[in-house]
Amino acid sequence: MSTLKVSVVTPDGPVLEEDFNMVSAKAESGELGILPGHIPMVAPLTISAVRLKGDGDSQRVAVSGGFLEVRPDKVTILAQSAERPSDIDVERARKAKERAERRLKDKQADIDFQRAEMALKRAINRLDVYNNNF
Amino acid sequence: MASLREIKGRINSTKKTKQITKAMQMVSASKLNRAEENAKSFVPYSEKIQEVVASIAQGGGDASHPMLEEREVKRKGYVVITSDRGLAGAYNSSILRKAYQDIRNNHTSADEYKIIAIGRIGRDFFRKRNMAVDKEITGVSDQPDFEDIKELASETVQLYTDEEIDELHIYYSHYVSAITQEVQRTKALPLNDISAEQATKSSSASYEYEPNQEEILEVLLPQYAESLIYGALIDSKASEHAARMTAMKSATDNADDLIDDLSLTYNRARQAAITQEITEIVGGASALE
Numbered sequence: 001m002s003t004l005k006v007s008v009v010t011p012d013g014p015v016l017e018e019d020f021n022m023v024s025a026k027a028e029s030g031e032l033g034i035l036p037g038h039i040p041m042v043a044p045l046t047i048s049a050v051r052l053k054g055d056g057d058s059q060r061v062a063v064s065g066g067f068l069e070v071r072p073d074k075v076t077i078l079a080q081s082a083e084r085p086s087d088i089d090v091e092r093a094r095k096a097k098e099r100a101e102r103r104l105k106d107k108q109a110d111i112d113f114q115r116a117e118m119a120l121k122r123a124i125n126r127l128d129v130y131n132n133n134f
Numbered sequence: 135m136a137s138l139r140e141i142k143g144r145i146n147s148t149k150k151t152k153q154i155t156k157a158m159q160m161v162s163a164s165k166l167n168r169a170e171e172n173a174k175s176f177v178p179y180s181e182k183i184q185e186v187v188a189s190i191a192q193g194g195g196d197a198s199h200p201m202l203e204e205r206e207v208k209r210k211g212y213v214v215i216t217s218d219r220g221l222a223g224a225y226n227s228s229i230l231r232k233a234y235q236d237i238r239n240n241h242t243s244a245d246e247y248k249i250i251a252i253g254r255i256g257r258d259f260f261r262k263r264n265m266a267v268d269k270e271i272t273g274v275s276d277q278p279d280f281e282d283i284k285e286l287a288s289e290t291v292q293l294y295t296d297e298e299i300d301e302l303h304i305y306y307s308h309y310v311s312a313i314t315q316e317v318q319r320t321k322a323l324p325l326n327d328i329s330a331e332q333a334t335k336s337s338s339a340s341y342e343y344e345p346n347q348e349e350i351l352e353v354l355l356p357q358y359a360e361s362l363i364y365g366a367l368i369d370s371k372a373s374e375h376a377a378r379m380t381a382m383k384s385a386t387d388n389a390d391d392l393i394d395d396l397s398l399t400y401n402r403a404r405q406a407a408i409t410q411e412i413t414e415i416v417g418g419a420s421a422l423e
Contacts, residue, residue: 013175
């Protein structure tokens with residue numbers, strides 16, 4: 001069976017570089033499933049989990065935005081942060097979630113509100129990926 | 135001539151200083167290794183993002199975005215990256231001199247520029263000269279994560295989006311090798327001169343865009359601009375450690391020279407004292423005869 005070379009790259013270095021059979025990700029415009037031989041494509045991602053299916057096993061990576069570049073035999077995910085479940089700092093994510101929720105309750109200026117919302121999304125996403133909640 | 139005790143004291147204190155500079159030199163050397171690693175691990179990300187940005191900017195004729203277009207420059211933004219601590223030779227002063235000169239030469243009033251300072255030395259420098267520092271970040275770790283400066287980077291890019299600034303320049307020290315660092319000035323925004331060679335390097339330049347080019351540029355370009363700032367930061371961190379290492383090495387060498395000189399003086403003084411004592415004893419003895 002043909003495979004896709006998947007690499008997840010962040011400014012702090014590559015997170016993952018392996019072969020998989022299928023990639024499914026949540027783009028801004030909806031869910032995307034990518035199989036080998038896909039036409040070249042670029043799509044922005046939401047703060048979500050990217051699922052990578054290999055032979056018999058599947059992996060999840062929590063990405064905070066960024067985008068996805070597809071070539072027929074290669075998928076590259078460029079994100080400002082991306083973590084595998086084992087790299088997630090749960091304690092930190094939980095604290096970030098609480099902090100963001102508190103800020104959202106206080107309702108200060110718009111810009112703070114937006115930022116808190118993003119922070120909350122990122123924290124929830126990390127926790128979900130860690131706990132395998134889907 | 136200084137007394138024996140005085141010279142002895144100076145030798146000892148110089149030795150102590152030497153121990154400190156030697157330790158700092160070694161610390162910087164190991165930090166430099168780490169910083170080089172960091173810079174290396176950033177390369178794949180920056181290359182990839184550059185490639186995609188270039189291929190979209192080149193390939194799609196109808197794609198337009200404020201960040202790709204030059205506009206009339208009313209106010210410029212300057213990101214100046216320095217260290218938090220000194221003792222790094224000319225590292226900080228050469229960056230600050232260049233940035234200061236450029237700002238002075240190009241602008242007549244304070245409304246025409248905004249300064250974004252990364253590092254305590256740079257911030258204090260501009261404050262002391264009564265130049266407003268709009269944004270600042272200090273205490274960045276020696277091995278910065280993207281997370282550390284993400285907020286500052288995105289706020290800075292936001293300034294451009296909000297048309298608070300019409301151009302963004304980054305001043306930092308580019309790491310060439312352990313003994314050479316160059317002050318570099320890069321224009322980060324607008325991105326109107328993305329090199330064509332980058333685009334041709336990517337084999338399949340034609341992409342499908344999901345949902346469309348505009349929305350992708352909306353996500354991609356700010357991320358790219360932020361990555362430029364981060365890239366400059368890790369580059370300058372490597373330079374900082376290299377500069378400090380070199381500075382501390384020459385301080386250690388100087389201390390060695392000084393200790394040699396002082397030891398020579400000390401031995402001479404000791405010899406002179408002994409000679410004088412003998413002369414006195416001989417003089418005293420011959421007086422008794």
